[in-house]
Amino acid sequence: MVFNSAHKKSVIYLTLIVLLLSPGVALKAHANDIRILAPRAKIDPVYDYFIELTRLVLSKSEHLYPKSKLVFVAHDDVTQGRSLMLLEDNYVDILWTGTNARRELRYLPVRIPLFRGLLGYRVLLIRQEDKEKFLQIKAPEQLKKLNACQGAHWPDSDILEANGYLVSRVVHFNAMFKMLAKKRCDYFPRAIFEGYAEQRITMQKYPNVILMDELILHYNFPIYYFVEKNNTVLAKRLDSGLKTALDDGSLMNLMRTHRVSKHLFPLEKWQGKRYFELSNDILGSDLSLKNQQFWLNLKAQ
Structure with missing residues (x-):
């Protein structure tokens, strides 16, 4: 059955309305509540890092703003594209996601990388039996012959394709692990702080999926907080809190101690990778690229 674009949009909005009116959805109880999405999937170990970071950032300015608390909005594995629609329609107040020019025009970004640029360092989830094949890859042209699983709405997919890589775009996050295990794609690039934890979680269900960090894809790609276009008060609070956390070292301390990122340290161990x-x-014209204080360079450690 073929749907025209207007019908598709109506279906999407109807889905969201049903979702948000269903039992268990957390809406604002108080005007100062800050709403964020609950974990997007069972395989989402990085979510806890961003919750702790958000609480840290908000704590840096709590003396300047009315008392608030985080409220978690339940959802049924909402995709990245639909998450942004929820932000635009004022069902959530904060999203953290990778940026691109379109998103920065439509929403209000807080231009400080939440993982100091490490989102753009991508290790590879592969099948165990393909390990030797990947170890023999010495040039990008060899990897470009293979097929990468990536999210349908992820800017990563656009970046890979623009650089000549083959990409299978997948709507649902959890499905990519199954596709890799079942040989429907050859590798699944994940941020350097995501891949290890995700592989540990999925190894029981997909024991043939392993992580390869001898070869790393790298591109400048910050993950930002985004708020609704007119929510300048919240954007200013997040910006101030992030800068304070950077200056006083508490952001780096979170990265060094959190279970999802502590394995990255010491950073010098990444120097010898390909x-x-x-x-x-x-x-x-991303302004954050000009401020080196915001970024980590693994190759130069």
Whole structure:
């Protein structure tokens, strides 16, 4: 059955309305509540890091703003594209996601990378039996012959394709692990802080999926807080809290001690890896790139 674009949009909005009116959805009880999405999937170990970071950031300015608390909005594995629709329609107040020029025009970004640029360092989830094949890859042209699983709405998919890589775009996050295990794609690039935890979680269900960090894809790709376009008060609070956390060292301390990122340290151990550099032209004129205080360079440690 073929749907026209207007029908597709109506179906999406009807789905969201049913979702948000269903039991268990957390809406604002108080005007100062800050609403965020509950975990998007069973395989989402990085979610807890961003919750702790958000609480840390808000704590840096709590003396300047009315008392508030985080409220978690339940959902049925909402995709990244639909998550942004929820932000635009004022069902949630904060999202953290990778940026691109379109998102920065439509929403209000807080231009400080939440993982200091490490979102753009991508290790590879692969099948155990393919490990030797990947170890023999010495040039990008070899990897470009293989097929990567990536999210349908992820800017990563656009970046990979713009650099000549083959991509299978997948709507649902959990499905990518199954596709990899069942040989429907060859590898699944994950951020350096995501892949290890996700592989540990999925190994019981997909024991043939392993992580390879000898080869790393790299492109400039920050993950930002986004708020609704007119919510300048919240954006200012997040910006101030992040800068304070950077200046006083508490952001780096969270990265060093949190279970999802502590394995990255010491950073010097990443110097000897093979890196394939990709350009990211979808950033536009990203101001955060000019402030080196915000970024970590694993190759230069």
